[in-house]
Amino acid sequence: MVAQVLDASNEQIFDFRSDTLTSPSDAMRKRMASAEVGDDFYREDPSIRALEDLTATILGKEDALFVLSGTMGNLVSIRSQVPSGHSAIVSATSHLHVNETGHLASICGITSQAFSTPGGKFDLGELMNFAKIPSPNAPRSVLTPPLKLICVENTHNGEGGRCLDKPYLNQLKRFADERDLIFHMDGARLFNAAVALSVDPSDLVAPVDSVSFCLSKGLGAPGGAMIAGSRDFIEEARHWRQMVGGGMRQSGIMAAAGHFALKENLKRLHEDHSNAKALALGLDALGFEIAVETVETNIVMAFLPKELGEPASLHKRLYQSGVRVLPPKGNRLRFVTHMGLNSDDIEAALKVIGRLVEGRS
Numbered sequence: 001m002v003a004q005v006l007d008a009s010n011e012q013i014f015d016f017r018s019d020t021l022t023s024p025s026d027a028m029r030k031r032m033a034s035a036e037v038g039d040d041f042y043r044e045d046p047s048i049r050a051l052e053d054l055t056a057t058i059l060g061k062e063d064a065l066f067v068l069s070g071t072m073g074n075l076v077s078i079r080s081q082v083p084s085g086h087s088a089i090v091s092a093t094s095h096l097h098v099n100e101t102g103h104l105a106s107i108c109g110i111t112s113q114a115f116s117t118p119g120g121k122f123d124l125g126e127l128m129n130f131a132k133i134p135s136p137n138a139p140r141s142v143l144t145p146p147l148k149l150i151c152v153e154n155t156h157n158g159e160g161g162r163c164l165d166k167p168y169l170n171q172l173k174r175f176a177d178e179r180d181l182i183f184h185m186d187g188a189r190l191f192n193a194a195v196a197l198s199v200d201p202s203d204l205v206a207p208v209d210s211v212s213f214c215l216s217k218g219l220g221a222p223g224g225a226m227i228a229g230s231r232d233f234i235e236e237a238r239h240w241r242q243m244v245g246g247g248m249r250q251s252g253i254m255a256a257a258g259h260f261a262l263k264e265n266l267k268r269l270h271e272d273h274s275n276a277k278a279l280a281l282g283l284d285a286l287g288f289e290i291a292v293e294t295v296e297t298n299i300v301m302a303f304l305p306k307e308l309g310e311p312a313s314l315h316k317r318l319y320q321s322g323v324r325v326l327p328p329k330g331n332r333l334r335f336v337t338h339m340g341l342n343s344d345d346i347e348a349a350l351k352v353i354g355r356l357v358e359g360r361s
Contacts, residue, residue, distance in 0.1 A: 047252025060202035073212030084109025093158035120156030161299030
C-alpha cells in the first residue's frame with residue numbers, strides 16, 4: 001500500500017500521524033465478510049473465541065478477551081485486579097497516565113505515582129527508595145493509599161517507541177513480587193518490541209500478570225484490542241468490560257480482522273522499523289536533532305533546532321505540502337511509520353521536507 005493521493009492537486013499525502021491510520025486490505029475485508037458469527041454475550045461467537053484462543057496461545061497465557069480499544073483493555077485489566085483506594089506506579093509519559101482520560105482516578109479509584117522513564121524504563125533504584133519492602137509486622141499507614149500496581153508500556157510511545165527487554169522486565173517482576181504488586185503491561189505495540197528484540201512475544205509477557213495490545217496499531221485491523229492473563233483474571237475482566245459498555249453481540253466480523261492481522265501482518269512489522277530508521281537518518285541529514293541509535297521500532301522523535309525555524313510554522317507547511325504529523329510538542333515532531341507507507345514513500349517525503357527546510361523564510 002502506497003501513500004494516498006489528493007484528488008484536487010494530484011499531490012501525494014504522506015501520513016505519519018499514527019500507525020492507526022491504515023485501512024484493511026482486500027484480503028482482510030474478505031475474511032471479515034465471510035466471518036462466522038454468534039452472540040458473544042452467550043460466548044457463542046466462534047470468530048471471537050478463535051481470536052481469543054489464538055491470542056492466549058501466542059502469548060503463553062491461560063486465556064484472553066476481545067475488547068473495543070487499548071484504553072478499554074488497560075481499564076478493565078486494572079479494575080479487575082486492583083480495588084479502588086489503592087495506588088499505582090506509572091510512567092509520567094505513558095499513554096495510560098497521559099492519554100486515557102484519567103480513568104485510573106475517575107473509574108478505577110486509583111492514585112497514580114508517576115515516575116520519569118527515560119528510554120521507557122523506570123530507574124529501579126528510585127523505585128526501591130520509594131517503595132520499601134514492607135516488614136511483616138509493620139502497621140499499615142492509615143494516611144496513604146496502599147501501593148498495589150506497577151504498569152509498564154512496551155513499546156513506550158512517549159519515549160520514542162523504545163523496547164523493554166526480558167531481563168529488565170524480570171527485574172521489575174521481582175520488585176513487584178517482593179511488594180505483592182500486580183504487574184500490568186500496556187503492550188499496545190507489543191509485537192513491535194518482540195520483532196525489534198528478536199524474541200517471542202510470550203517471553204516479554206511472561207513476567208506480567210496481565211497484558212493488553214492493540215490490533216489497530218501496526219497490525220492493520222480497523223479496531224479492537226486484546227487482554228490476556230489467567231482464566232480467573234479474564235472472567236473478572238469480562239464483568240468489568242460489560243460495566244464500561246464493552247459487551248458485544250455478533251462482533252466476529254471485527255474479530256476476524258484481528259485474527260487475520262495476527263496471522264498475516266506480524267511478519268511485515270520489520271519493514272516499518274527499517275522505514276523508521278531510514279526516515280531518522282534522512283531527517284538527521286536535513287538538520288533535525290535525532291538520536292538515530294534510539295530509533296528501535298516504528299516511531300521517530302525529531303527535534304527542530306532554532307536555525308530550522310519555528311515548529312508550528314514548519315508543521316503548517318508540512319501539512320500544506322502533504323506531509324502529515326501531529327502538532328509539535330515544544331520543538332518535537334513525532335513521525336510514525338506503518339504499512340500505509342513504503343520505502344519509496346519515505347524517500348519522497350524526505351524530499352518534500354528537504355525542500356521546505358531549505359526554503360524556510
